[in-house]
Amino acid sequence: MVPYQYRCTGCGDVDVRRPMGAATPRTACPRCGAEARRVYTSPGTRLAAPGLVAALDTAGASADRPQVVTRDPAPRTPRPAHPLHARLPRH
Numbered sequence: 001m002v003p004y005q006y007r008c009t010g011c012g013d014v015d016v017r018r019p020m021g022a023a024t025p026r027t028a029c030p031r032c033g034a035e036a037r038r039v040y041t042s043p044g045t046r047l048a049a050p051g052l053v054a055a056l057d058t059a060g061a062s063a064d065r066p067q068v069v070t071r072d073p074a075p076r077t078p079r080p081a082h083p084l085h086a087r088l089p090r091h
């Protein structure tokens with residue numbers, strides 16, 4: 001069930017829950033029974049968890065505005081060579 005928003009002349013904006021895609025342009029107001037007209041709103045995509053929204057925003061921004069690295073964030077220390085590498089042929 002999905003909430004669809006309707007506007008009743010007496011009650012103002014009211015939500016009516018219907019199966020997805022089953023909203024009609026007009027319906028009876030659930031409070032007073034008068035005719036209410038559907039109000040078209042943006043989908044409730046911002047109802048996701050705030051952390052998820054922030055992660056999606058960051059991922060989307062990286063495509064348009066990638067962060068620029070000005071220095072090596074973690075300088076690497078050379079790994080110690082394996083003793084058997086000394087026995088490998090040299091060119």
Ligand SMILES: [Zn+2]
Pocket residue numbers: 008009010011012029030031032033034
């Ligand atoms: Zn009403």
